[in-house]
Amino acid sequence: MKIITRITENVKSFLAEIGELAYFAGRFFKETFRRPFETNEFFRQCYLIGIQSLFLVAMTGFIIGIVFTLQSRPTLQQFGAVSWMPSMVSISIIREIGPIIIALICAGKIGSGIGAEIGSMRVTEQIDAMEVSGTNPFKYLVVTRILATTFMLPILVIFGDVIAIYGSYLVENIKGNVSFLLYFNQVFKHLEFVDLMPATIKTFFFGFAIGLVGCFKGYTCKKGTAGVGIAANSAVVFTSMLLFVIDFMAVFVANIFYDI
Numbered sequence: 384m385k386i387i388t389r390i391t392e393n394v395k396s397f398l399a400e401i402g403e404l405a406y407f408a409g410r411f412f413k414e415t416f417r418r419p420f421e422t423n424e425f426f427r428q429c430y431l432i433g434i435q436s437l438f439l440v441a442m443t444g445f446i447i448g449i450v451f452t453l454q455s456r457p458t459l460q461q462f463g464a465v466s467w468m469p470s471m472v473s474i475s476i477i478r479e480i481g482p483i484i485i486a487l488i489c490a491g492k493i494g495s496g497i498g499a500e501i502g503s504m505r506v507t508e509q510i511d512a513m514e515v516s517g518t519n520p521f522k523y524l525v526v527t528r529i530l531a532t533t534f535m536l537p538i539l540v541i542f543g544d545v546i547a548i549y550g551s552y553l554v555e556n557i558k559g560n561v562s563f564l565l566y567f568n569q570v571f572k573h574l575e576f577v578d579l580m581p582a583t584i585k586t587f588f589f590g591f592a593i594g595l596v597g598c599f600k601g602y603t604c605k606k607g608t609a610g611v612g613i614a615a616n617s618a619v620v621f622t623s624m625l626l627f628v629i630d631f632m633a634v635f636v637a638n639i640f641y642d643i
Contacts, residue, residue, distance in 0.1 A: 428531035444543035448550025470573035494597040498618035501601025529594035536590030585633035
């Protein structure tokens, strides 16, 4: 009975948190179109979220391209299909591997950072001080960060995909003596519009999820220093789960268009 009661309480807590997150998202859409617009803070967050994540995304993409090519090349050699390596790697990375892995990396870096930053402001009562001074903390802290992650993550994913394909080219150049021009001719020869658009569109939803959950966990952080750590940790866990759900839905919808 205790186990059933505990499971029931956990389910209720989870559903309640989903409801609070939905309300939080509704408030975001409501506040986004209200004046004044925090333009300077938005661009500052774009710099912090985007530019300062380039190195991490570049290293991640480079390793993805190298490892994926090294793992796939022996199998393709057995079937005499090494010439398909550029097209296979590029389509796999652009459609699925690049977006989801880079989004997970950004969830760990950006989502936890947002959760810890806003959580520490909540704990130290800086948010309460902003409300007393007449500033709208939700618009200044939450709206700007969610918009920044929504618009910057697609750019980071595209950048990471390019680096990943370049890393794959280096392996092919060393292993198979393939020239740069030949490799990328094969890449762009087999890439189609239906490969690029669904993969790009879903990255906007990935960015929105990272910003939304990070801000939600930080803004609703419990009092005390332990609450900041819990907010940062739960932001990463919850965002990672949400990213897989969004990815599943995006792939399901994209497959409908592929069949058409």
